[in-house]
Amino acid sequence: MRNFEIDKRRQSGPRTTAAHGFALIAAISVGAAALVGCGTYGDPCLRTTDCGSGFVCVEGKCQVDLGDNPADGAPTSDVVVSGDAPTSGDGAIDVNRDASTDASAPEGGAPPPDSTGSDTPRDTGADGDAPETASLDAPRETNDVAETGVSLDANDARAATDTGGGNGDASSDVRADGDSGSVIDVTLDPFDAAG
Amino acid sequence: MTRWTVSLATLIVMFFLARSAAAQKLVTEGGIGLGTGLQRSDLIQEGLFQRARTRVVVPFTFRSDEDMSQGIGVVGIFEIEPKVGLGLEARYVRWLGKAFSGFVGVPAIIAPKTLVGVDVGVDLEIPLGKFGIFLEPSLAAVPLGTDLPGDHVLLWALVSAGIHAQF
Secondary structure (H helix, E strand, C coil): CHHHHHHHHHHCHHHHHHHHHHHHHHHHHHHHHHHCCCCCCCCECCCHHHCCCCEEEECCEEEECCCCCHHHCCCCCEEEEECCECCCECCCEEECCCHHHHHCCCCCCCCCCCCCCCCCCCCCCCCCCCCCCCCCCCCHHHHCCCCCCCCCCHHHHHHHHHHHHCCCCCCCEEEECCCCCCEEEEECCHHHHHC | CHHHHHHHHHHHHHHHHCCCCCCCCEEEEEEEEEEEEEEECCCCCCCCCEECCEEEEEEEEEEECCEEEEEEEEEEEEEEECCCEEEEEEEEEEECCCCEEEEEEEEEEEECCCEEEEEEEEEEEEEECCEEEEEEEEEEEEEECCCCCCCCCEEEEEEEEEEEEEC
8 A cells, every 4th residue: 555655656756846847937937027127217118018017118118108098108298277278268278198188178078087087076167168257156256366357266276286186196296376367387297197 | 140240259359359550659859948039129229139038948849750850849938037928839840850950930928918920940959868958049020919019020039048858
């Protein structure tokens, strides 16, 4: 009985060795993956998997992945939110991101969600396409600033700020001009946006 | 009835008395090696080539003992550096001598994204007793797969080396 067990063990030896070999290769592969670099911004790439998480391979270099269109993922994301657009009311968003984002932002309509989709809905009420000084959501006395015809109501101001901070970027440069133009420029740091 | 009985008995006797014919046997060889090389694409911006990923290759060849001059091969591909990947390659191998063979194949990376191409190469084998050392330069063109950023053909010039044995 004992000899039989020994023989059986001997017979299963090569299979066990092969299984151990493949397991060793898999372990080496996983270990190597954990140790090597990860294709950060600007690194050369010829394959999409050459770039690390949050980056896409565009024209041979790893670029920040800002949207669903890798070809437009270049870090040129200066986002400008104007409180009173000259023709279509407030909320016109000039987003230099990609074509899909621009196409999905109809004037006066619902704005596109940010990359995380976590924005609270903007005010898309009656002031969507109306002239700025003619129609506001709330009574004029409560929203206008010093009777100067400032056309940014409280909800819009909050929404504009959300557009800049929607990426969870605490360091976003949000600059609000207090003049009658009520232009709020939001500059996104592309590196933080990807993070 | 008698005729069927005699026929069946004759068949059984012939079946058990006949010697087994010498059928062809499958000759299997396998090995393991390490490979790397150069890669190029029209996406490349600096220089002519980049270093290709280092890979562990596990080649197997199968051929009949009645026709040892040709066979088929399967190669396991484990990319390990700087990124990991897993693939397979199917080959037609033609031996031009005991220590020299050439092949054409279809390499495919299947994970984490896909690449499919064609390759051609030669295999130099240095016998060392029961085992041997192989040296395998190859060229590959990879035009298909989700791992390619757009319509760009990836070219590989690879060299693999390792040990092999006949099972």
